[in-house]
Amino acid sequence: xxxxxxxxxxxxxxxxxxxxxxxxxxxxxxxxxxxxxxxxxxxxxxxxxxxxxxxxxxxxxxxxxxxxxxxxxxxxxxxxxxxxxxxxxxxxxxxxxxxxxxxxxxxxxxxxxxxxxxxxxxxxxxxxxxxxxxxxxxxxxxxxxxxxxxxxxxxxxxxxxxx
Amino acid sequence: xxxxxxxxxxxxxxxxxxxxxxxxxxxxxxxxxxxxxxxxxxxxxxxxxxxxxxxxxxxxxxxxxxxxxxxxxxxxxxxxx
Numbered sequence: 350x351x352x353x354x355x356x357x358x359x360x361x362x363x364x365x366x367x368x369x370x371x372x373x374x375x376x377x378x379x380x381x382x383x384x385x386x387x388x389x390x391x392x393x394x395x396x397x398x399x400x401x402x403x404x405x406x407x408x409x410x411x412x413x414x415x416x417x418x419x420x421x422x423x424x425x426x427x428x429x430x431x432x433x434x435x436x437x438x439x440x441x442x443x444x445x446x447x448x449x450x451x452x453x454x455x456x457x458x459x460x461x462x463x464x465x466x467x468x469x470x471x472x473x474x475x476x477x478x479x480x481x482x483x484x485x486x487x488x489x490x491x492x493x494x495x496x497x498x499x500x501x502x503x504x505x506x507x508x509x510x511x512x
Numbered sequence: 513x514x515x516x517x518x519x520x521x522x523x524x525x526x527x528x529x530x531x532x533x534x535x536x537x538x539x540x541x542x543x544x545x546x547x548x549x550x551x552x553x554x555x556x557x558x559x560x561x562x563x564x565x566x567x568x569x570x571x572x573x574x575x576x577x578x579x580x581x582x583x584x585x586x587x588x589x590x591x592x593x
Contacts (some may be wrong), residue, residue, distance in 0.1 A: 351561060354513065354514055355514050358514065358518050359516050359521065359554070359558070360583055361521065361525055362520075362521035362554070365528075366524065366528055369525070369528045369529060369532060370528070371560065372532075373531070373532045377532070379587065381537065381582075381583070381586065382532075382537075384541070384579075384584075385531050385540055385541070385544055385579070386531075386532065386574065388533060388544055388547075388579075389532075389544070389547065391530050392528075392547055392548065392551050392571070394566075395551070395563075396555075397549060399555060399558060399560055399563060400558070403558050403559075403580055407559055408559060408561045409560070426559050426560065431560045431562060431563050434560075434563050435562060435563055435566050437563065438563070438566050438567055438570050438571055439566070439570060440576050441571075442570055442571070442574055442578065444577055445578060445579065449582040450556075452582070452586065453585060456586055456587075458543070462586070465577055466579050469562065471549055474514065482525075493545065502552070507553070
C-alpha cells in the first residue's frame, strides 16, 4: 500500500503533535505546563480525526446547485469527522477553562504549582486528618518523600497527644 | 501544495516543542497559539473550511486569551528571563 506523500507528511504532523503532548504531560512537574501539554495533545488528536475523512482529490463537503445533476462525479471529504472535530475544539476550550480554574484553586490552597510538592502536602494533609502514618513499602519510588511525610505526621500526632 | 503542507507541519511541530521547552510561560502560551494557527492553515488546505475557521477563532484566539488571563491571575506573567 503506497500512501501519497502529502498524507505521509500530515500523519507525521498529527502523530508527532500527539506524542509531544503526551510526553509533556508525563514529563513535566509544573501543573500549568501539563495543561499546555494537554492542549497540544488535543490539537494532535483533532488533526488525526480530520485526516481520517481526508481524500486526496476531495472537495469541501458542500454541494453546489450546478453539481446536483451528477453527484456521482464529485469526490467529497467526509463531513462526519469534521462535525465531530468542530465540537471537540469548543469542548477543548471548556476543558482548558476547567483545568485553569482547578490550577487557581491549587495555587490558592498550596501556594505552589509543582506536582511533587503538591503531592507531598496532599499526603500529609490526608494522613494528619485520619491521624495515621501513611503505609509505605521500603522500595517504592516516592519512599523518601513519604518518609518525610510520615515523620511530619507522627510529630503532629504526638504534639496533639501532648496537648 | 505539498510544500505548503510541509512548511505548516514543520512550523506546528517546532512551536509544539517550543511550548514544552521554553522557560518563560508567556512565550509558551504564545507558542501554543502559533500551533493552533498552523493547524488552522492545515485544516484549510485539507478542504475543511468550517473547522479551520473555528480553530483560528476559538483555538488560537479564545484559548490563548484564556491561558494568558489565567497566567496573569496565577502571577506567572513575567516578560523578562
